[in-house]
Amino acid sequence: MKKKQIISVVLLFLIGIGVTTYLLIEQRNQQAFEKSIDTSDVNAFASAVEHVSLSTKDRNQYIQQFQEALDYEKALVLLDDKSVKNQVNWFYVARFGPASVVKQWLDAGASVEQTNEQQQTVLHVATSINRSADVYALFIKRVSAKEINLLDQYRNSALYYATIDQNEPVIEMLLAAGANPNLGENPPIYEAVKQNRRDIYQLLKKHGAQVKQMEVKKIARAYGATSFK
CATH class of the missing domain: 1.25.40.20 (Ankyrin repeat-containing domain)
Incomplete structure (x- = not known):
């Protein structure tokens, strides 16, 4: 086997290990996030959110879920510059949320x-x-x-x-x-x-x-x- 071929095989092997490791970490973080959803520890939930990849759609769905359960603190953890523009969730807060939560939505850009x-x-x-x-x-x-x-x-x-x-x-x-x-x-x-x-x-x-x-x-x-x- 030529030197270039050996290098290519080694690189592909290393890339494979890197991808596998990344996927395993992502899976672990996703599992930790899903477990934290039901916890009463907002700090633990915030830590789990920090290490998981969530789309804006996912964030909006979870925000709606938490707000309907009156769990506004967890909903606020998920709030970012994109999810704050969600009309359904924002109007729900405007109608039913406490003043402190409404203020945080406004400060975040609602x-x-x-x-x-x-x-x-x-x-x-x-x-x-x-x-x-x-x-x-x-x-x-x-x-x-x-x-x-x-x-x-x-x-x-x-x-x-x-x-x-x-x-x-x-x-x-x-x-x-x-x-x-x-x-x-x-x-x-x-x-x-x-x-x-x-x-x-x-x-x-x-x-x-x-x-x-x-x-x-x-x-x-x-x-x-x-x-x-």
């Missing part, structure tokens, strides 16, 4: 401008009455006057949804940040009438909401809104 299939931003989806005002304040700090008045595919504003949910602290925040009470297919002030909330009605009016008294009386009769009769 965008308040991102929209879902209904052309809604986190301002639209996070107006539930169960959504704490401190979380909503995090969003308000990062939006422009234009973004705060964006309408979704139903031509409704974030202020409209906040009014439906009777979330007065959020309504006040939106108005103070420049939300226009007269935008959209459904004026928020008439929703206040439907819910018999004269306090919210007065708040919207104070910030320039236009209203037709005949429409108010009509809605009050239809919905039994005694405060407006």
